[in-house]
Amino acid sequence: AWAWHRLLCRPTRAAWIILWSAELALLYAHNTAPAVALWLNIVTLIAWTSARSMRKPDWRIWIVGQSLVGLLWLPYFASRFLNLTDANSAIRSAPDFTADFLAQVGSAFWIMPWERITRGGVAPWETMLVALIGAALLFSLGSRGGRWMLLHAALLIAWMLLGLFILGNDFHGRYIVMVAPLVAVALGSLRPRLLMVFTVAISGALVVASIAARPAYPNDNARGAVIEYARRLDANDTVLMWSYADRYELAYYWDRFAISVRRVTLPEGADMADILLLLPEPGGDVALNVWYTQRADYRGMMNCLLSAGTATPETFQVDGMDSLIYHAPPLIPPALAPLDVWFSDGNKRIAHLGSVGQPPRTRADHAACIPLHLTALDAPETEVKASLVVRDGRGREIARTDAVFADAAQRTTGQFERSAAFTTVRLPAGTPPGTYDLFVRLYDEKSHLSGLIPEDTQRARFGRDLWIGTWEIVPGAVWMPDIQTDTPLTLIEVQPALITVNNGAAFDLTLLWSGRGALPDLTLTLPDGTAQTIPTEIDEHDDLTRERRTIRIPPDMMSGAATIALPDGDIITSIQVEALPMLLDAPAFTNEVNAVFPDVGTLVGFTYEPETLEVQLVWQAEGATSINYTVFVQLIDANGNVVAQSDSAPSGGSRPTIGWRAGEYIEDRHTLRLNPGFTADQVIGARLIAGMYDLASGARLRTEDSTDHAALSP
Template sequence: MRLLRHLLPAAAILLLANGLRLHQIDSQSLWFDEGWSAWAAIQPTLAEAALADDTNPPLYYVLLNISTRFLGDSEFSLRLPSLWLVLIAIALTWQLARRNFGRQSAWLALWLAACSAPLWWAAQEARMYALLALLLPVLLLAWQELLRRPQRRQWLLLVILETLILYTHNTAPVFVLWINLAMALHWLSRRSLRQPDWRLWLVSQVAVVLLWLPWLSAYFIDVAAANSTLRDGPQAGLTLVGQMWAALWLAPWELVLQTPLTGVVVPVAFALLLLLPWRRSGTRWLALHVMLMAFLLALGLGIIGNNMHGRYLVPLAPLHCILLGSCVVGKSGGGRRHLLVMLFSGALLLNLQLAADPALRHDDARGMVRYYQESLSWADSVLAWSYAERYELAYYWRRFGLPTQLITLPEGEGLNAIAGLLPRQGRVALNQWYTQRADYRGMTPCLLAHGSTRLPEVYSVYGMSNLLFDAPPSLTPQLQPLAQAITVDGANRAIVTTHGTLPEFLASQVLCLPVLLEAGPELRTELQASIVIRNRLGQVVSKDSAIFATDDQRSGLQVRPGDVLSAWPTLRLPFGAPPDNYEIWLRVFDEVQALDGHELRRADGAPVGRDLKLGTWGISPGADWELTGRETGLPVRNLVQVGDDLQLLADNLAGGNLQPGQTLTTSLLWRGGDALPDLTLAAVDGSWARVLPPTAGPRDRVTLDWREVTVPATAGAGDVHLLLPDGRALARWSLDVLPRLDVRPEYTVAVGENLGTLGRLAGYTLAEVSPGLDGPLEVTLVWQARSVGTETGYTVFVHLVNDRGQIIAQSDSVPAQGRRPTSGWRREEFILDRHDLRFNALARAGPARLLVGMYDARSGQRLAQWSAGADHVALPGDILLR
């Protein structure tokens, strides 16, 4: 009866644990790691199962392969062994807690383990973490038994368990190191090396190493390089400690990282540590075990280059439950027991509810393959990047019976290797897995889009997306060296060496334009390439940017001097763009030190500016825009019949306010074969008018028509409209005239420098003489116009440079923050031009000075009309940053 009285509650708790973990065990798709388990599970022999994954030890795969022979390989069957292993681990917590803290603690530990969120998560994963969660408590039991009775059977059991753990997961050496450190601490506490005998211990550990040696020498030494070409590790700090502690209460790991719940759990969980009976040596020892293993795990992951993840902490979950179970030792244990039961039960229920959020679930490979089943045929192909085979996709490929070819693109390969693997027929689907930065530089979508006319079809599920191209690429981008190498902030940072050629395309075709650079010794930043396309008016009509990375996906933060990095911008002209010659410009920037672009120089040191012209892209007539599946991005949709065979389909003429000197840029989308009409921008009262003729040259039936006109600087206030030849108005604006400032405003530092015939920089004012680095530096320039409006509207640049000449803060804007373009200046008036300079990562306390100038934003060409033909003026006055 006494035995029955204990068995029934234990059985009830285990049944509850079983039911919680069976619930929706097969509701989620297999993810990448589980795909490897599924692959090993169906191997015809145990030897092939053991060698199916050369990045993880074989023990779990062998056990799973055996179970699959009886259970099958459905998602439910693949995960069921993990559930059984977790149930045994939960039962073992009772035994380990009873031995260390007594029966009351054992019952509480059993309940906590049954409600443990990490053990719930591990039971629903077809991975080896459940096996680790079982073996680690068994190892601790065996070690404690060895300390009490160091007999041959205990020595043998310890060696077997250590070896089994080493053949379970790559983090297992941490646990072997832990058991050795724990033994060393035990000897120190006993002040004796004979309890147990150190010589026998040494022999046992040598035996463990010899048994592990086949895996160690053949596979484990390559683990750091096998998982990914991009190596990282846990970032040490209080945040990491809090996340690891929360991971023993919450699962999955994404719940720890993405929800504010961690901020509640961490302080509550740490407060519970105060309830532990720290006076008991068993509590102190077990706490030391848990903390030591957690520390060694973080250290080990840093060595092999893996980020921290909650799955690596699952083996500690049973020990965590036993540690908290020790709270009920003593007279006040009842209240603590109820508190812990409520907290763990509530945490699990909250986990079950929150884990239904798609953002916390597996990458949905099953949903993606269903999409392929519905969308693709035998002639089509799917491309998937990875450092290894995408077995999670292959699993569903086989179960759904897809005839489509699945091609895994090998991580770390360049243009020539990847271009040779691209299919030659059918549609091409590019699977993009967010977890894997296997194509960080964006090469594959760029290659597949090159020369195409239709946008790829986009389909997304949680964790991955797909781009479906109508046909494989018929062309591969060709590379050409620059006529002269271009340095980025000097050769010590990087040298731009190569870019893609500019083939003669139709306007509807996509241009893939790679850019290559060579890393210098002082790169140390994540550079990006920005490519812009300008029309003959100098307007930016298309742009794209891409990160520079090596073939093995290392960015500028991780490269060595001499490494070659490439970026792959993909460019599309806007819907209806006419056949013409377009200028292609490159800017190299980064988001930390130079968001507006790094200074480029030729190899001889001659400055280029921030923008480098790569060439002129010739576009031929013949584009059929109505077959591209694209739509115009113009905001105003209309249908204005202008001629027998000419309609205005859309434009950007939304009306609003204009100012004298402002340039009005129009974009009009026409369809038809008749000649495009002249347009007229005129004052409603008839006081002035300006004609906007169309651009001469060939065009397609659907054509985008860019024009611009500058409002006269002397125009008076009133309404203006844009007219068709027959007098119909397309749009109407209100013209606002700003009052003149004829009295010289106050400024603190006089400059008195002339900028040709355009104007004179009279002086400037600093908001702070000794500004700090914690906010923008406010500078107000005072200009005086020397002529009436300029044909070109110039942009003012204000650079703050340090004593080494490096730009540490800057501002670029049309005067008066866009309100007073130089094309609207009136003779002899003053213009107040305020700039807020933003500091970059190079800014340090110390002396600095201001440089001012103007440039044409369309060409990047500076106005070199200061004294002695300089393109900037150094402002007088001392600035000391603090």
């Protein structure tokens, strides 16, 4: 700024050299520097226009100099700057240019910190003072110097906000530090002098108020984080931090306080193979500084690697700087198994899953790291995510975790076709030993929230889940370190303790036990006085055990109270049974079908409303089934594509097939949803089909005519 002002008044060779050198240094020093370069060129153009002359600074030297600066910046521009948008793609949070946001930017000149402004910590009297200062600044437009300062400030802020919008970065109050001196100079140009003194006094009061309020809004305390590392860790331990966090004063305070804990700086953009070379030998504890993980590890690779084979890490936060401490992680990279499965949206292929991680045999209190490697064909439009599900032998969900696919530079599948997701799976406390199945569902939150369709029908389960392997859990989990080996078995939690169900319904009773010993049988006493024994399925367990027992109410049970009790007679759950009346007369329908599904029932007829895509099926039951079947209704076009569909248990789940009674009719209403890529116009001419399938295996029931569906003809 000094060099530019010198060129405007009395140009010298030194001023030119200083201007170009400073401008080039800024361009290489920080990614916001183009805003400064644009500012310089715009204000120079305005200076020429206002003076009606292009002699100060000389336009020929100016153009040559700016061209030279641009050429010298070109290597950085091509290799780094053009990649900024991709580097920030995973966490795009560009500011919204609303009146509230612009008011916050104006307040940030006088009130700090920025977190106080955004969290609503500004008092009404402070808002009023900021408004008074803004009004006073309008008087600075009366002087030539004031106009120039405000013009400089406005241009710098405008270019900065534009850059943040393009890059997808959120705004922070510290970004206007370079503009603040210009606004302060504008204040100094206020006339009369009494107005200037009054405005400076107001701004001083706001500064004092901000200093007083600052302790309540701490942010990114690198000094405090280093002190906490020294307190919690020793020379045998290691702290891992991304280079961004290391530069953000952690390295400075590390040397200043002479910390004995080893510090390892992880380069941003490095993949797992490069990271493994930097990790310490197994043995000591490892702390991971997760600030600013969104930039360096949006996909969660480090948490996955460090969590594998360890219990839940200890967490602590020092004023916005988070850390996780993993106790003696084995630091073994996950084993990968090849896979060759395509996923589609029902009409075209979207992504290919090429390999998946295979968890080793572990205790239930230790996590597993399961990477997934993906190639996305539809990369420009689809950002694919993964949901990894753990299920027990009955197909019941035990745990679930979600992860985003991204490459090492944190570019998601919307910007880069080859990517990986790192799923860290932890089981709920008390999960018993055994073998569990692992499933993955690929989805995107815009158009395929219910999941992409795996083309491998042998592995597809539970609708759109893909079976990817098993996880063997061995005994030895330490959920309760203080418990003794001879502690008697105690029931510490039951869910649900009170429930209302219909006859023919089934529900899971979740029990949490502590201590050792065989898990006892339970007794279900029904409203008619009959009793059933509910045995456990668990032979071996740890010091804390979480188990599920399926409770089924007979289809022909009367209304009344039922109970579940321990062997000593203590009631642990009360059940209110509300018996559904049998519908023995066929309800009205417009189209007859009479498609027989042996051992389940007959699809008697249906009513179809094409305007609303609503279908009501009428079933006549043959009796209760051992499998709880799911009903599907689909519209199929001439090319065999599924235009619209509905999948649910009969009557929205209120009439499961395991509770059907022989001879009764069931009304089953469905509302079809258009699949992605189809419009309401494509419904016209599509044929309607319906049927049933086993959700766990995906296998469809066959009619007595050996077809896997019933054709419905409106």
